[in-house]
Amino acid sequence: MTMNPLKLSKIIPALSIVTVIVFTGCQPKQDPQNNSATDATNKVDIPLIQAQVVAVKLPKQQVCLEDGCTNYDLQTVKTNQQWIDDYFINRMKKAEPNAFADLSDQQVKVPEGEPSLSESSTYVRFVGQNYNLATFAIHSYAYPAGAAHGMYHQEFVNFDLATKKHINVSELIKDGVEQELRDELYVANQNWLDEHNIKKDQLQVSDNYYYGVNGIVFVYPLYELASYAEGMSELNLPYYAAKEFIKAEYLPSLPKVPN
Structure with missing residues (x-):
């Protein structure tokens, strides 16, 4: 049986369209959230x-x-x-x-x-x-x-x-973790705090901080934790502990180390 060339020309484009639809449908769906994050980064x-x-x-x-x-x-x-x-x-x-x-x-x-x-x-x-x-x-x-x-x-x-x-500090830390952050800051600096007779319930998280070499450093005004002669006091929160309390977008890029 011989097919009419005119009919064949109509069938071939139709097959091409079906093929495109089939292959497109087989493509893995992308996560819209990942796309948004990638677009925002770019x-x-x-x-x-x-x-x-x-x-x-x-x-x-x-x-x-x-x-x-x-x-x-x-x-x-x-x-x-x-x-x-x-x-x-x-x-x-x-x-x-x-x-x-x-x-x-x-x-x-x-x-x-x-x-x-x-x-x-x-x-x-x-x-x-x-x-x-x-x-x-x-x-x-x-x-x-x-x-x-x-x-x-x-x-x-x-x-x-x-x-x-x-x-500021209120935006730096995660919601609802200020008390736990205070406790961790006390443990990380307990020797110095004990020497200055500062109990855990006396310590507050300072609103003054900077990114140090080994952790986030909280800075306290004159007289708050030590004498005038000792200057402004600094308490260090190590980065390995800071990850539990600080929002990810406000942590510096750090190397991955074994637990």
């Missing part, structure tokens, strides 16, 4: 931070008010990320409003004779970066006129470069 462009310390331009370096004068020394960072630069300048403006205020046209009654002179300084520096995690430090010093000594503080500021967000 779309995120993590910048390499470049930073230098620069002086902040102020109307006056010395500001005099009715209770005396204050010398200001403010230095910040200039980076390749404008949102980071803005963050630190806004922090300084909020902490030291008098330093940024133009008081030249205001009638300020300066004390007669030799006015008392206070000092206030703030320095910002770039500490380091681990992929999407960037750490900066704010060092501040204040000496009120007539005080026995000045007070200093160092705050570490950690950013998620992927989301352009400041990672």
Whole structure:
């Protein structure tokens, strides 16, 4: 039996379509969540931070008010990320409003004779970066006129470069694990805490931290855990323990080691 060439030409394209449908149906289905995660990773462009310390331009370096004068020394960072630069300048403006205020046209009654002179300084520096995690430090010093000594503080500021967000401790740790984290932090530093007569129920998780070589380091203000002479105290939470309490996206990339 001889088939009509016209009919054959109509059948061949139809067979091709069926073949495509069959093979397409045999392809393994992809997880939509995995696709979303992959797409998100590919779309995120993590910048390499470049930073230098620069002086902040102020109307006056010395500001005099009715209770005396204050010398200001403010230095910040200039980076390749404008949102980071803005963050630190806004922090300084909020902490030291008098330093940024133009008081030249205001009638300020300066004390007669030799006015008392206070000092206030703030320095910002770039500490380091681990992929999407960037750490900066704010060092501040204040000496009120007539005080026995000045007070200093160092705050570490950690950013998620992927989301352009400041990672505070409440966002760093998983939900509902703060008590267990406190207990683990106490165990990891028990010798030092015992030497300073600090019991477990007296210890709190600090809101000041940075990424250390061997773990996440929680930093405490002067006098909170030790004397002024000992400076700011630091408690280390090893990375092998931190994985139980810290959100995965806020842990630095670590080598895999046997249990």
